[in-house]
Amino acid sequence: MKIFINLFLFLLLFCSEAFAQNDHIKLFVENIGNEIVKVANNKTLKDAQKKSAIIKIIDQNIDSQWISRFVLGSHYKTIDEAKKAKFAELYRQFMIETYGPKFNSYNGKSFVVNKIEDQKNFFLAKANFYPQGTNNPISIDFRIKEKNQKLFVVDFIAEGVSLLETQRSEFDSAITNLGIDKFLNDLELKTQQLKKANKL
Amino acid sequence: MHLSINVNTFISVFYKIQKLLFILLVFFSATAYGEEEDEFESFSKAITKNNTAINDPFETYNRKIYKFNDVVDKYFLEKIATGYRFVTPKPVRNSITNFINNLSLPISAVNSVMQGKVDNSLATTSTFLINSTIGIFGLFDVAGQKKITYQPEDFGQTFAVYGLKSSPFLMLPLLGPSTVVDFSGSIANRIVSPTDFDMLNFSLLDSNQRALISATSIVNNREQLLDIIKDIRQNSFDSYAIIRSAYLQRRINQINN
Numbered sequence: 001m002k003i004f005i006n007l008f009l010f011l012l013l014f015c016s017e018a019f020a021q022n023d024h025i026k027l028f029v030e031n032i033g034n035e036i037v038k039v040a041n042n043k044t045l046k047d048a049q050k051k052s053a054i055i056k057i058i059d060q061n062i063d064s065q066w067i068s069r070f071v072l073g074s075h076y077k078t079i080d081e082a083k084k085a086k087f088a089e090l091y092r093q094f095m096i097e098t099y100g101p102k103f104n105s106y107n108g109k110s111f112v113v114n115k116i117e118d119q120k121n122f123f124l125a126k127a128n129f130y131p132q133g134t135n136n137p138i139s140i141d142f143r144i145k146e147k148n149q150k151l152f153v154v155d156f157i158a159e160g161v162s163l164l165e166t167q168r169s170e171f172d173s174a175i176t177n178l179g180i181d182k183f184l185n186d187l188e189l190k191t192q193q194l195k196k197a198n199k200l
Numbered sequence: 201m202h203l204s205i206n207v208n209t210f211i212s213v214f215y216k217i218q219k220l221l222f223i224l225l226v227f228f229s230a231t232a233y234g235e236e237e238d239e240f241e242s243f244s245k246a247i248t249k250n251n252t253a254i255n256d257p258f259e260t261y262n263r264k265i266y267k268f269n270d271v272v273d274k275y276f277l278e279k280i281a282t283g284y285r286f287v288t289p290k291p292v293r294n295s296i297t298n299f300i301n302n303l304s305l306p307i308s309a310v311n312s313v314m315q316g317k318v319d320n321s322l323a324t325t326s327t328f329l330i331n332s333t334i335g336i337f338g339l340f341d342v343a344g345q346k347k348i349t350y351q352p353e354d355f356g357q358t359f360a361v362y363g364l365k366s367s368p369f370l371m372l373p374l375l376g377p378s379t380v381v382d383f384s385g386s387i388a389n390r391i392v393s394p395t396d397f398d399m400l401n402f403s404l405l406d407s408n409q410r411a412l413i414s415a416t417s418i419v420n421n422r423e424q425l426l427d428i429i430k431d432i433r434q435n436s437f438d439s440y441a442i443i444r445s446a447y448l449q450r451r452i453n454q455i456n457n
Contacts, residue, residue, distance in 0.1 A: 160454065172441075
């Protein structure tokens, strides 16, 4: 009988730790959503202040270094360290210019994290985003990774389409067709064009 | 003499310790680097495990068709879809989407049964009956508001369930991305659908009505993609590769749902 009680207590402890971990991740994702809403809806902030607030959210919560390595795919092993570093920095800027304006124009009425799945190498936070004026939610999943006891988002999956995989496929095709040097130049050029085009 | 031996011994021990420390340092650095590498590789594999490699043996042909579609879209379809967005309020567009979705539900219910998803078939049938009656010919998604949820199923997904999971990617003229299996599935959908080509002669609609529904469906779908396609055109380095990857991922997700 004592063995069963001990086993039960052990399972209870194990489950409560798993639940605590899930709550921790849920809170992390919901905090990102709330921070974005706060910045997007803050009418007192000037454009430059909004931009730096968005950059802060991106840098603190998204592991752009890791993502930049993943999206290079097999090309990562064939290019030198200087190009890897250049790509990582350009990619971070590209990400800021691409997603910054989207975060800033966030118009969701609610954002709900429904479920956290532990997928061994990462956590999957399954969320629903409800745009203004509709009851039909858009399903968005976040891949979350723990690094040095801190959580980071490494992927967004909208309606089954992963940003990481799509970009990896796109970059692979572009690098294969253009070569890494031309691709890096194009990435730099596009980032500058986006910077100019974005009011943010 | 005694002192010099001690000094020599000390120097020798010092060098040995230094060498040992260096070896240990190299060993631990290598282990840490190796662990980081392993962790990256296993994470990468976990991310890509559900998706098969891109199968695009007709890429040269597909890219040409894509260019053609892109031109037609820029100068024709995109403009019509933009005009459609301008003249129809969002609730009207939502009702048109509901109406078109509702027409596809009987075929979806049949495919659910063929895939062994009886619960989904019942949910799809209930949605069709509720929305066609209380929802006024499907214009209002009453079933959705009552939290009746279903997964749309088509013949492409049914073929995949029966083993035809991976097939070459196809870019179809005017119709856009597909695969060999999905294209066959879309023909099967049209053969048996009572609102489509009517190849089995039991259509509920005449040819003008069918043409009107097809045209509205194309424009309505394009309107829903206006922002996404604009974004892809603006931010991408290879829009064909993005559309191919997104299409294939979405289909795998629908098949595995």
